Amino acid sequence: MHKILLLAYRWQNYSFFLIxxxxxxxxxxxxxxxxxxxSSCDDTSAAVVKDGIxxxxxxxxxxxxxxxxxxxxxxxxxxxxxxxxPVIDASLQAAGITISDIDAIAFTKGPGLLGSLIVGVxxxxxxxxxxxxxxxxxxxxxxxxxxxxxxxxxPPFPFLCLTxxxxxxxxxxVNGYTEMEVLGNSLDDxxxxxxxxxGKMLGLDYPAGPIIDQLSIQGSAIFPFPxxxxxxxxxxxxxxxxxxxxxxQKGIASNPDFIKENLNDICCxxxxxxxDILINKIIKASKITGIKSIGIAGGVxxxxxxxxxxxETGNSMxxxxxxxxxxxxxxxxxxxxxxxxYKYLNGEFANQMVTPLSRMAF
Ligand code: KG4
Ligand code: ZN
Numbered sequence: 139m140h141k142i143l144l145l146a147y148r149w150q151n152y153s154f155f156l157i158x159x160x161x162x163x164x165x166x167x168x169x170x171x172x173x174x175x176x177s178s179c180d181d182t183s184a185a186v187v188k189d190g191i192x193x194x195x196x197x198x199x200x201x202x203x204x205x206x207x208x209x210x211x212x213x214x215x216x217x218x219x220x221x222x223x224p225v226i227d228a229s230l231q232a233a234g235i236t237i238s239d240i241d242a243i244a245f246t247k248g249p250g251l252l253g254s255l256i257v258g259v260x261x262x263x264x265x266x267x268x269x270x271x272x273x274x275x276x277x278x279x280x281x282x283x284x285x286x287x288x289x290x291x292x293p294p295f296p297f298l299c300l301t302x303x304x305x306x307x308x309x310x311x312v313n314g315y316t317e318m319e320v321l322g323n324s325l326d327d328x329x330x331x332x333x334x335x336x337g338k339m340l341g342l343d344y345p346a347g348p349i350i351d352q353l354s355i356q357g358s359a360i361f362p363f364p365x366x367x368x369x370x371x372x373x374x375x376x377x378x379x380x381x382x383x384x385x386x387q388k389g390i391a392s393n394p395d396f397i398k399e400n401l402n403d404i405c406c407x408x409x410x411x412x413x414d415i416l417i418n419k420i421i422k423a424s425k426i427t428g429i430k431s432i433g434i435a436g437g438v439x440x441x442x443x444x445x446x447x448x449x450e451t452g453n454s455m456x457x458x459x460x461x462x463x464x465x466x467x468x469x470x471x472x473x474x475x476x477x478x479x480y481k482y483l484n485g486e487f488a489n490q491m492v493t494p495l496s497r498m499a500f
Contacts, residue, residue: 171233172482173226173240173265174475177258178250178278179304180209181468182221186233187244187475192288194232195465195472198225207338215253222261229471240271244478247275247488248495249305255494263490274478275488277498278469279303282435283310283318284480285466285473293431293460300420302444303436303469304330304345307373307416308500309423312433315480320500321423322371329412329438332375336382336408340397350405351441357402359410361385366415371423378411413444417451424457433460440467 169188176183183197198221203209230237245262248255266273283299286292298321299310307324327335330347337346363385366377386404389396397404420432434448445461452459466472481487 170241170479170482171235171239172242172244172274172475172478173229173237174244174276174471174478175222175226175258175262176246176278176281176469176471176474177218177222177254178246178248179254179469180214180217181470182218182225183469183471184222184226184229185471185475186229186235187472187479188233190287190476190479192472192475194229195470196225196229196232197470204343207344208334209251209344211251211253214251215257218254218257222257226261237265237269240269242272242274242478242482242487244274244276244474244481246278246281246474247492248278248498250278250494250496252494252496255496259492259494263492267490272482273488273492274481274486275492276474276477276481277500279306279308279500280316280318281473281477283312283433284315284477285435285462285470286433286460287315287476288466288472289460289462291460293433293458296429297431297433297460298420298423298427298429299433299435300416300439301436302329302416302434302438304328304334306436307375309371309419311427311429315477316484316486318500321427322373322419324373324375325368326374326376327379329373329375329416330436332378332412333409333438335379339383339386340401340404345437347438347441350409351443353402354406354409354443357404357406359407360403361407363407363411365411365418371419371426373415373419375412375415378415382408409441409443413441413447416444417447421451421455424455430455430457431460432457435462435467437468440464
């Protein structure tokens with residue numbers, strides 16, 4: 139099976155022939171299994187995708203960064219080295235298959251931390267070489283968008299996806315599994331960074347996004363922060379960060395326990411401001427494009443207030459809204475496997491010359 143695929147791949151100039159050959163093989167073969175590997179930041183993850191459905195998704199988180207207030211790249215790559223083989227083993231076991239059942243290896247090529255990416259890419263290349271399997275390179279941000287296809291309720295094309303993570307804030311026009319266009323981007327910090335940097339100012343652990351989400355439940359949004367005025371569909375969070383810093387400095391100057399005494403309300407106010415910025419832009423994007431199928435993806439889409447606001451806004455605007463399950467919001471290999479599966483169907487394979495990229499065109 140792999141030999142036929144590789145042979146077909148070598149004839150890739152004849153793409154019509156290639157895609158039809160692969161589709162014929164898929165029709166003849168009962169199941170297609172893709173092993174997916176994600177290691178772009180501080181989560182080591184492996185998943186098995188069977189015929190486009192995630193059957194297991196195993197992630198090892200790295201607590202080692204907690205004490206440093208952010209991801210330490212050198213520590214992250216060392217931790218990936220320790221985690222990657224056990225995580226792959228665990229995912230094969232959970233899927234109830236062995237490595238010889240796998241038809242292709244999908245992996246994150248970028249963007250991300252170079253040292254972290256090198257671990258995943260090297261393991262993917264080694265497995266592909268030893269087992270004579272085709273490899274599929276995946277763009278991490280495409281995969282976040284395709285996390286929507288891990289769910290039963292799949293959005294129709296075209297749809298708009300607000301992808302909000304620790305490194306990116308984007309509004310993406312999604313025309314197909316491999317056809318996507320960025321309509322808006324953050325000009326400075328990402329939404330996840332706004333949460334994490336606020337957390338650092340408040341003395342919270344990293345990543346602060348989920349902690350702020352939790353503390354906000356007991357708080358009220360009583361401290362207003364000005365919304366940045368950014369043209370078009372782009373975002374900016376650095377102004378908000380500066381406003382928060384000045385606000386905290388002023389509060390501490392008059393009361394040294396200001397943060398401690400107001401922590402829940404400060405968290406709720408910051409969270410409300412970030413979510414308002416995001417929701418207002420996606421409303422604008424829907425009005426400009428006329429698209430009413432709206433999804434959110436990426437780590438920040440795990441935020442309870444953002445999820446609630448998207449549903450409420452969708453109800454009032456007549457949208458159909460889509461939110462991936464929590465497990466597929468933050469970094470995970472399941473979404474890499476889904477993106478890999480659709481590239482597999484298109485016959486889009488990488489070769490042994492592939493290298494990771496810390497920055498990567500969308
Ligand atoms: O997508 P992701 O796991 O990794 C990147 O590709 O960056 O996103 C991580 C980001 C972090 O900034 C984290 O604080 C944020 O997602 N995050 C949250 C929540 N859960 C994760 N932010 C707000 N509320 C949450 N519940
Ligand atoms: Zn991510």
